[in-house]
Amino acid sequence: MGTTQLESVPEPKYWHLKTVIGEALDSDFAVGEILPNERELAARFGVARATLRQALEQLELEGRLQRRRGVGTTVAPPRVGVDVSTTQHTWPGVAEETWQSMDASSAVAPPAVARLLDIEPDEQVHVVRRLRVTQEQPVAAELLYIPSGSVPELNVTDTPTGPARARVVLRELQRLALDGQDRAVELGSARADDAKELDRLPGAPVLVVTTRYLSEGRTAAVSVATYRADTCRLTFGDSGDLVMAS
Amino acid sequence: MGTTQLESVPEPKYWHLKTVIGEALDSDFAVGEILPNERELAARFGVARATLRQALEQLELEGRLQRRRGVGTTVAPPRVGVDVSTTQHTWPGVAEETWQSMDASSAVAPPAVARLLDIEPDEQVHVVRRLRVTQEQPVAAELLYIPSGSVPELNVTDTPTGPARARVVLRELQRLALDGQDRAVELGSARADDAKELDRLPGAPVLVVTTRYLSEGRTAAVSVATYRADTCRLTFGDSGDLVMAS
DNA sequence: AAGTGGTCTAGACCACTGC
DNA sequence: CAGTGGTCTAGACCACTTA
Numbered sequence: 001m002g003t004t005q006l007e008s009v010p011e012p013k014y015w016h017l018k019t020v021i022g023e024a025l026d027s028d029f030a031v032g033e034i035l036p037n038e039r040e041l042a043a044r045f046g047v048a049r050a051t052l053r054q055a056l057e058q059l060e061l062e063g064r065l066q067r068r069r070g071v072g073t074t075v076a077p078p079r080v081g082v083d084v085s086t087t088q089h090t091w092p093g094v095a096e097e098t099w100q101s102m103d104a105s106s107a108v109a110p111p112a113v114a115r116l117l118d119i120e121p122d123e124q125v126h127v128v129r130r131l132r133v134t135q136e137q138p139v140a141a142e143l144l145y146i147p148s149g150s151v152p153e154l155n156v157t158d159t160p161t162g163p164a165r166a167r168v169v170l171r172e173l174q175r176l177a178l179d180g181q182d183r184a185v186e187l188g189s190a191r192a193d194d195a196k197e198l199d200r201l202p203g204a205p206v207l208v209v210t211t212r213y214l215s216e217g218r219t220a221a222v223s224v225a226t227y228r229a230d231t232c233r234l235t236f237g238d239s240g241d242l243v244m245a246s
Numbered sequence: 247m248g249t250t251q252l253e254s255v256p257e258p259k260y261w262h263l264k265t266v267i268g269e270a271l272d273s274d275f276a277v278g279e280i281l282p283n284e285r286e287l288a289a290r291f292g293v294a295r296a297t298l299r300q301a302l303e304q305l306e307l308e309g310r311l312q313r314r315r316g317v318g319t320t321v322a323p324p325r326v327g328v329d330v331s332t333t334q335h336t337w338p339g340v341a342e343e344t345w346q347s348m349d350a351s352s353a354v355a356p357p358a359v360a361r362l363l364d365i366e367p368d369e370q371v372h373v374v375r376r377l378r379v380t381q382e383q384p385v386a387a388e389l390l391y392i393p394s395g396s397v398p399e400l401n402v403t404d405t406p407t408g409p410a411r412a413r414v415v416l417r418e419l420q421r422l423a424l425d426g427q428d429r430a431v432e433l434g435s436a437r438a439d440d441a442k443e444l445d446r447l448p449g450a451p452v453l454v455v456t457t458r459y460l461s462e463g464r465t466a467a468v469s470v471a472t473y474r475a476d477t478c479r480l481t482f483g484d485s486g487d488l489v490m491a492s
Numbered sequence: 493a494a495g496t497g498g499t500c501t502a503g504a505c506c507a508c509t510g511c
Numbered sequence: 512c513a514g515t516g517g518t519c520t521a522g523a524c525c526a527c528t529t530a
Contacts, residue, residue, distance in 0.1 A: 070528030183482040187475040229433040316509030
């Protein structure tokens with residue numbers, strides 16, 4: 001006949017497609033394998049390419065696929081569990097190999113960050129840029145905002161640039177007593193610069209982790225870390241081996 | 247002239263649009279205000295509706311807009327901070343008004359959940375369905391999986407249905423000693439049933455929080471809670487007043 | 493240079509909401 | 512019923528990677 005059973009419930013085509021392809025991924029494909037290109041897949045399923053792309057987009061959002069321009073669409077490995085637990089009560093940069101210091105500079109903090117730090121919107125702060133690398137892959141880009149009030153003795157005029165300067169700022173911060181920290185997670189889209197470092201296109205979905213470092217009753221520093229939402233699962237506590245699938 | 251300065255860097259139109267509209271939201275619109283409809287906006291900016299929609303999609307993803315079919319596009323209020331901290335070491339359902347029990351049933355757990363519970367893939371478990379309501383709005387739908395081994399004395403044959411039955415199961419669970427819990431957050435898309443309860447369309451982006459409840463060295467229960475990613479900011483610790491914007 | 497995914501268009505129809 | 516956002520099409524061109 002030709003038409004199947006989906007007249008009664010007009011489930012969107014892309015939703016149905018997503019299910020079909022998802023099942024095919026489980027049974028017929030291995031991690032890292034390359035799928036047929038979009039034009040061929042669309043033809044094979046008898047839909048427009050835009051519709052096929054809507055299905056692929058969802059699968060990529062769920063971490064099942066990975067698409068790279070000029071290369072192709074591949075089956076993604078399971079998401080990596082990234083520990084962001086707050087139990088380790090230390091300042092950033094203390095004996096950590098997970099984060100890689102990039103550089104440090106001075107700039108005015110974004111309004112939302114200035115509010116968290118309880119400083120004037122136009123006040124200059126130190127900004128340390130770091131990159132989190134797990135299993136050779138960049139998973140997060142961080143901006144750490146430190147008001148000069150938190151590191152009064154820091155003199156940046158005679159310090160070098162690049163990673164060395166970042167380490168100087170972090171070392172100065174570590175002289176403070178850390179009373180506690182706060183964390184919040186929300187969905188965002190990657191800014192152009194973050195996207196570049198994470199090897200994604202601008203606007204890619206990211207998990208934004210905002211951390212407030214508290215010292216002597218004040219917010220001594222604020223970190224805004226953007227994690228690749230497609231490849232990361234953020235874990236809290238000792239659940240590093242937690243594995244989920246939708 | 248006529249053409250502007252964007253020849254060198256061919257920034258996508260929808261990206262530029264998103265910025266322009268985002269700025270307009272800050273300056274010219276109040277929370278809850280209705281935007282012009284998509285066809286008019288597209289005409290006003292001189293782009294196809296699909297392109298305009300790509301920009302709106304991103305803004306919705308970032309929690310700046312809310313779109314409802316048949317109604318229109320409105321300016322969204324700031325995201326609500328939802329506490330998901332693990333510090334409150336209690337079983338679910340203990341003196342909580344934030345969660346609303348819906349019902350309970352028996353079913354086989356999804357493979358990933360069965361793995362977490364360390365049970366056979368085809369083993370029946372109790373499934374409690376709950377809804378988290380904040381400020382009169384549903385923000386999360388939860389499925390709580392409890393293997394019969396965790397509640398050996400529970401006899402469900404003589405219990406009622408609906409919310410009453412859910413409470414019976416929860417009460418039985420609370421008799422166990424809770425040793426600790428684990429949490430993980432990742433991006434997902436809403437299943438059809440969750441979407442319905444969260445007043446969203448299927449496939450809407452959600453933050454999936456997976457919690458493992460530990461008792462006597464075993465995983466006594468697993469909760470999979472899907473939070474609306476557009477309206478929620480998950481907070482850990484005492485950071486309920488944390489406010490961020492991109 | 494060939495092949496991939498990313499962007500964009502101009503149109504059509506559908507599903508839902510509210511009057 | 513009119514008006515909204517949601518889905519879908521068929522096509523074009525662009526940006527990027529690889530060989």
